[in-house]
Amino acid sequence: MARSVWSLWDEEDVEPLMVDEATDPKLWLMSLSNTLPQRKFVQVLVTLWAIWWARRKAIHEEEFQSPLSTFLSIQNYISEIEWEKKEHAKPGASRNKDAKWLPPDVGFCKINVDGAVAKSCVRGAVGAVCRDERGRFLGASAVVYAGVTDPTMLEAYACKEALELVEDLSQHKLMIASDCLNVINDIRAKFYKGYYCMILRDIEQRRVSFQATKYGHEQREANGEAHRLGWLPLKRLDAMFGFWIHRIIFVYP
Known part of the structure; x- marks a missing residue:
């Protein structure tokens, strides 16, 4: 399941994940957060989460989702994140309210x-x-x-x-x-x-x-x-x- 989903990404997106040889999952993610561009790191996080979710549904609820459906869901969610960023960056958006953040x-x-x-x-x-x-x-x-x-x-x-x-x-x-x-x-x-x-x-x-x-x-x-x-x-x-x-x-x- 996981291998099939990762294979749908471009090879250049997956290669940095295989190069990192960290064996601890947390250290592996922290290393990727320091080496990957932010957009690529978000892509990794969303993909890992979506694979986990699809496996959970299959194991505990016997609901199976194809690797292609999982991959399309990942792309859709990343597009939603980028859309939210663009909306927030528009003039007159809620940025003015966030400017009141108190340290x-x-x-x-x-x-x-x-x-x-x-x-x-x-x-x-x-x-x-x-x-x-x-x-x-x-x-x-x-x-x-x-x-x-x-x-x-x-x-x-x-x-x-x-x-x-x-x-x-x-x-x-x-x-x-x-x-x-x-x-x-x-x-x-x-x-x-x-x-x-x-x-x-x-x-x-x-x-x-x-x-x-x-x-x-x-x-x-x-x-x-x-x-x-x-x-x-x-x-x-x-x-x-x-x-x-x-x-x-x-x-x-």
Whole structure:
């Protein structure tokens, strides 16, 4: 399956993947992120994810997708990413709102988080975008939750996802920014009651793994990237790959 999908790409696109001799998957990806152009690296990530998804559907649900269908889905998704970039780059787009991004304290990274609820099905999603104190992009992730449509619970899940993302990025001092004041206040006050208390407890347990953690409330206009990322899997990926509940991470050099 995987070999058939990779064979549909141009040879010049696949050759750099075979040259790298790293045996650890994470080190292999990090090496590729440093050597490949950004567009090529995105192509690799999307291809790996699509192959994994097709294999999962075949093994666990006995739904089989041809290598050509998987390949076309990959191309379609990459085209969607490029379209989103072009739309965002147009004059008068939401760039002005993103210009209000507020930097964290010196030595800290900042993760903007947000949640989104699907309009046509019972599921929600969260997005997390991490930048350093200078605003340089470090990584991002998105997660879809089946059966979760409560906005406040999704915001709590988004804060939890921020901690997991920062751990993957090997950062030690962080600030999490959300536009949900209730969740931020509950985390600060260590108020572990209510219907999403277990999520808050998990956040507190994970917090001790870092040197310093801060939580801040920001208005929606300063949270544009995370808001769009939270909506992305609900609007785009579901239409191409079907129902998915796993985590996808984007890390660029």
